Amino acid sequence: MKRFFMISAVLAATLLQACSGVLDINRVNISSPKGVLKVEFLLLDNGQPAYRFQRGDVTVIDTSTLGFTFKNAAPIALGLAITDTAIRAVNDPWEMPWGEQLHVDNRFNELRVSLVEQQAPNRKLDIVFRIYDDGMGFRYEFPSQGGLDTLIIMDEHTQFQLAGNHTCWWQPGDWDIYEHLYNTTPFSGIDALSKQNHPNLAQTYIPENAVNTPVTMKTAEGLYLSFHEADMGDYTDMTLKVFPSRFLMESELVGNATGVKAVVKVPFSTPWRTVMVTDRAGDLIESRLIENLNEPNKLGDVSWIKPTKYVGIWWEMHLDKASWDMASGKHGATTANTKRYIDFAAENSIGAVLVEGWNTGWDHWIGFDDREGVFDFVTPYADYDLPEVVRYGKSKGVEIIMHHETSAAPRTYEQQLDTAYALMHSLGVSMVKTGYVGKIIPKGEYHHGQWMHRHYQKVLETAAKYGVAVNAHEPFKATGERRTYPNAISREGLRGQEFNAWASDGGNPAEHLSVVAFTRMLAGPIDYTPGIFNIKLKPYKPNNQVNTTLAHQLALYVVVYSPIQMAADLPEHYQGQPAFQFVRDVGVNWEETRVLDGEPADFVTIARKERETGSWFLGSITDENAREQTIVLDFLDTDIPYTSTIYADGAKAHWDKNPTDITITKQVVRKGDTLTLMLAPGGGAAVSFIKK
Ligand code: NOJ
Ligand code: CA
Numbered sequence: 001m002k003r004f005f006m007i008s009a010v011l012a013a014t015l016l017q018a019c020s021g022v023l024d025i026n027r028v029n030i031s032s033p034k035g036v037l038k039v040e041f042l043l044l045d046n047g048q049p050a051y052r053f054q055r056g057d058v059t060v061i062d063t064s065t066l067g068f069t070f071k072n073a074a075p076i077a078l079g080l081a082i083t084d085t086a087i088r089a090v091n092d093p094w095e096m097p098w099g100e101q102l103h104v105d106n107r108f109n110e111l112r113v114s115l116v117e118q119q120a121p122n123r124k125l126d127i128v129f130r131i132y133d134d135g136m137g138f139r140y141e142f143p144s145q146g147g148l149d150t151l152i153i154m155d156e157h158t159q160f161q162l163a164g165n166h167t168c169w170w171q172p173g174d175w176d177i178y179e180h181l182y183n184t185t186p187f188s189g190i191d192a193l194s195k196q197n198h199p200n201l202a203q204t205y206i207p208e209n210a211v212n213t214p215v216t217m218k219t220a221e222g223l224y225l226s227f228h229e230a231d232m233g234d235y236t237d238m239t240l241k242v243f244p245s246r247f248l249m250e251s252e253l254v255g256n257a258t259g260v261k262a263v264v265k266v267p268f269s270t271p272w273r274t275v276m277v278t279d280r281a282g283d284l285i286e287s288r289l290i291e292n293l294n295e296p297n298k299l300g301d302v303s304w305i306k307p308t309k310y311v312g313i314w315w316e317m318h319l320d321k322a323s324w325d326m327a328s329g330k331h332g333a334t335t336a337n338t339k340r341y342i343d344f345a346a347e348n349s350i351g352a353v354l355v356e357g358w359n360t361g362w363d364h365w366i367g368f369d370d371r372e373g374v375f376d377f378v379t380p381y382a383d384y385d386l387p388e389v390v391r392y393g394k395s396k397g398v399e400i401i402m403h404h405e406t407s408a409a410p411r412t413y414e415q416q417l418d419t420a421y422a423l424m425h426s427l428g429v430s431m432v433k434t435g436y437v438g439k440i441i442p443k444g445e446y447h448h449g450q451w452m453h454r455h456y457q458k459v460l461e462t463a464a465k466y467g468v469a470v471n472a473h474e475p476f477k478a479t480g481e482r483r484t485y486p487n488a489i490s491r492e493g494l495r496g497q498e499f500n501a502w503a504s505d506g507g508n509p510a511e512h513l514s515v516v517a518f519t520r521m522l523a524g525p526i527d528y529t530p531g532i533f534n535i536k537l538k539p540y541k542p543n544n545q546v547n548t549t550l551a552h553q554l555a556l557y558v559v560v561y562s563p564i565q566m567a568a569d570l571p572e573h574y575q576g577q578p579a580f581q582f583v584r585d586v587g588v589n590w591e592e593t594r595v596l597d598g599e600p601a602d603f604v605t606i607a608r609k610e611r612e613t614g615s616w617f618l619g620s621i622t623d624e625n626a627r628e629q630t631i632v633l634d635f636l637d638t639d640i641p642y643t644s645t646i647y648a649d650g651a652k653a654h655w656d657k658n659p660t661d662i663t664i665t666k667q668v669v670r671k672g673d674t675l676t677l678m679l680a681p682g683g684g685a686a687v688s689f690i691k692k
Contacts (some may be wrong), residue, residue, distance in 0.1 A: 173210030558619030655682020
């Protein structure tokens with residue numbers, strides 16, 4: 001099958017070339033390496049480029065058109081002809097310096113279609129498809145050409161014509177934040193504008209009935225689809241505008257107050273527009289399509305980037321036990337408190353301590369419009385001795401994680417970038433958490449627009465220069481750039497654990513991470529900050545709580561992927577807790593990942609093998625419904641006995657009525673044994689398999 005499509009395209013290209021330079025063809029097919037998926041590129045009668053996408057006999061995307069509108073030029077949409085087609089088969093495996101797995105298969109067939117406008121200005125445009133067995137990506141490439149220097153893009157018109165009214169897991173297309181709950185509705189029921197009201201954050205702008213990506217769907221045939229993008233480059237975030245009754249989506253790029261979406265210099269390539277398609281929900285999580293569609297590592301030796309668990313002077317601020325600023329009289333980031341956290345980390349195999357509120361500026365951030373020139377990224381508060389805490393930490397094998405809250409005033413941050421990162425470098429600090437709370441200054445720019453993307457990219461590249469890895473909060477969404485810049489170590493970009501401390505809408509529901517695993521997590525690592533043991537948040541927040549059981553919190557260390565994982569609760573809440581042993585033991589860097597089972601918004605069970613030790617860890621979480629999971633341990637190595645410790649919901653466990661009821665049992669297991677796990681409502685299970 002594969003061979004047929006490849007040969008037919010090549011023959012068409014060579015046999016039919018006309019002297020005008022235009023080929024007398026209007027269709028080209030290409031299929032994936034194993035022939036599972038097939039894309040057809042076609043020119044409609046009016047010369048408009050379009051494509052169709054199939055899995056076997058099932059239409060995934062029906063005829064969908066492609067094109068652009070510009071400010072400084074006529075649209076590119078109609079009257080195009082094919083001048084050339086080129087096909088190649090690529091097999092280019094690579095290794096992740098850190099990640100969900102060590103070895104990555106990267107096998108695809110590529111089709112390049114070169115187009116030209118048949119009338120003046122006769123602009124040229126290539127459309128390139130890369131087709132894998134679990135999905136495909138395509139992008140627009142504007143080659144160098146006379147008379148085309150800069151394009152002011154008013155919008156990209158990439159359509160995705162769905163073949164039915166699929167079940168969708170979606171969140172509103174927001175130009176400022178990704179911190180929304182996911183909704184489960186048929187496609188025809190997507191109504192993003194009804195989600196405008198966002199009580200908890202200052203910044204949010206939802207201009208259209210559109211969805212953020214990744215957006216995930218299930219078809220009537222049982223196929224799982226997920227739409228996203230890869231390799232952002234110098235561009236802007238794509239949301240997908242929804243036409244509910246037509247089952248149609250079209251790219252709606254994030255712009256700014258001028259109405260412009262992106263300004264690009266030719267030659268130029270857009271990000272890849274990606275569609276994953278699998279017949280098992282778990283295969284979406286196992287897919288490495290997004291990273292494969294990015295360029296290889298540009299940073300060379302990145303052995304200085306160390307996956308780690310960490311604790312932080314953080315949750316105590318979200319609980320209002322302490323504050324970021326000093327004037328309140330309950331400043332969290334003091335030298336003494338930091339040393340307390342360092343001691344706790346050292347005693348519990350935790351490699352790092354995040355310290356928020358260490359620098360001046362916190363008395364003038366949230367709620368202020370004049371935030372420029374306020375935060376200072378090199379000057380500690382008087383009660384915080386930065387060199388001393390770094391020294392003390394290093395003496396105990398614990399790193400300090402630096403914190404840069406910019407209050408969404410990126411120009412102030414950029415002015416200090418070099419000095420701030422040089423300071424970290426001089427101290428031997430190799431990780432920073434950044435933050436962008438508030439509306440972007442200058443007014444009229446949005447977190448997810450091109451202007452901000454350039455800022456995030458500048459921060460990432462400056463950080464790499466100084467040997468620093470970045471964990472961005474209020475970030476630009478991940479599009480797989482961690483392959484090219486492995487110092488993009490993790491990010492937020494979802495409703496994190498912190499919402500449970502203060503959200504006025506009841507916090508994250510029990511199903512939250514069972515949806516996140518099949519949506520946001522397909523983009524890349526998540527700094528969710530799991531591990532809250534004091535689930536009811538007493539005595540600090542009597543009206544808030546975490547809506548899961550304790551065993552569910554443990555399972556998140558495996559289910560939610562990040563190479564840096566926080567033990568987010570206060571150290572005193574871990575004292576004397578036998579369940580904390582799982583947090584001590586669990587790995588953060590994986591050789592292999594197996595998604596054993598799962599269904600978006602219901603449950604998910606994942607097993608991962610730790611790189612250095614070969615130990616396996618399993619996490620299983622459920623929504624508000626109790627479930628039984630029977631797990632065949634066929635992922636374990638042959639003939640080796642493992643000691644498994646099972647942290648399971650107790651018989652009376654319930655996310656609300658009895659969240660901390662947990663049982664811990666040990667047994668020796670081998671490959672092929674089965675394990676039955678009972679998950680309580682809002683519950684979960686965490687299992688370690690350590691070689692005896
Ligand atoms: C929002 C971040 O998500 C949170 O983790 C941080 O503590 C605050 N901003 C302050 O920077
Ligand atoms: Ca559910």
